[in-house]
């Protein structure tokens with residue numbers, strides 16, 4: 297059994313700063329606060345161990361505390377080497393949560409933290425990008441037996457889970473939190489939209505107005521990133537591989553073209569596809585001097601760093617989270633946060649009010665899996681509509697907004713197939 301005393305964190309003296317950060321987000325997460333109150337009374341996770349891998353900053357820390365308030369023994373690790381905040385980790389240890397995480401660990405250390413988290417033999421897991429699930433289904437199958445199920449945060453993790461399910465290899469039920477309305481409509485679109493620009497702007501301290509921004513991928517995240525780039529005064533180009541999304545981007549007022557063309561025009565590039573190598577050698581070769589490259593997709597594979605490095609004659613860090621690559625001929629390209637999610641690796645991630653809904657879904661989704669795992673079977677499960685709707689209702693109540701109700705006549709009218 298691991299306890300908070302077994303934790304591996306950078307520096308416990310950072311804890312006071314971490315507590316302040318957690319207090320700040322807590323004050324802006326009314327939906328999660330309401331769920332916490334119920335969990336404190338009902339203890340849905342009493343006697344259970346929960347392992348969490350999420351971007352380890354203040355909002356996630358508060359989710360871990362809510363799960364703990366529900367009676368669980370919680371162990372947490374990061375889901376990206378650059379998004380862990382050391383002060384938040386120290387604060388969680390003081391609050392009795394076992395933490396295996398540090399900012400910028402070596403790849404080996406990062407992996408060892410994931411494994412240590414699983415070696416606590418959890419009953420339930422919360423994953424972000426599928427790292428815990430992947431380890432459990434490959435090299436550490438010995439730790440599978442006790443896992444009842446879990447919840448997955450993001451698009452990329454759900455793709456990995458669905459691939460496992462399709463091959464008939466998924467060993468426990470997982471809730472697809474990302475696919476809930478109250479997740480992707482707000483977190484992916486408005487959360488990513490705002491926080492990507494926050495990350496880019498605080499890192500570069502350069503103007504966006506008048507520049508050309510290339511957004512690669514017009515999914516839920518890409519829509520937000522493009523919308524906010526437009527709001528900042530940029531000319532926005534979208535690249536896509538999906539004809540329907542491409543038409544949508546066009547109708548939303550953006551220029552649409554292939555990356556081979558867009559690469560020549562962009563001052564800023566933001567990849568957010570969940571795919572690999574969407575910006576690669578042939579694109580670097582035609583980019584403008586000074587172009588700024590960033591990624592908001594889950595893994596750091598969207599901008600091909602190996603090919604960028606191979607084309608470069610020199611590389612240096614010119615500012616925190618900015619690497620300058622000098623190409624043959626003297627052109628310079630700038631890569632933010634090593635191509636990792638720019639909003640988390642070079643910022644604080646999504647606003648607290650957004651993560652309030654996402655993490656409320658995580659909490660009630662995990663509770664649902666725990667109650668029903670035996671009947672659900674080994675599948676990727678969509679969030680039950682009642683839970684999704686409940687989170688939206690709590691959010692409206694917290695905002696002091698009320699909405700209309702159907703009259704009996706309206707309900708009959710909608711339920712009837714006879715014209716009246």
Ligand SMILES: NC(=O)c1ccc[n+]([C@@H]2O[C@H](COP(=O)([O-])OP(=O)(O)OC[C@H]3O[C@@H](n4cnc5c(N)ncnc54)[C@H](O)[C@@H]3O)[C@@H](O)[C@H]2O)c1
Nearest residue numbers: 450451452513515516517536537538569570571592593594
């Ligand atoms: N940065 C964050 O905080 C954050 C938040 C949520 C999700 N994500 C991650 O962002 C990524 C995208 O998530 P989403 O919810 O927008 O997914 P999505 O499936 O809604 O959209 C992805 C889009 O990328 C397009 N695409 C795929 N390959 C492409 C290519 N080669 N060129 C151009 N377009 C291509 C797809 O057609 C699709 O429209 C995922 O990796 C997800 O895990 C990041």
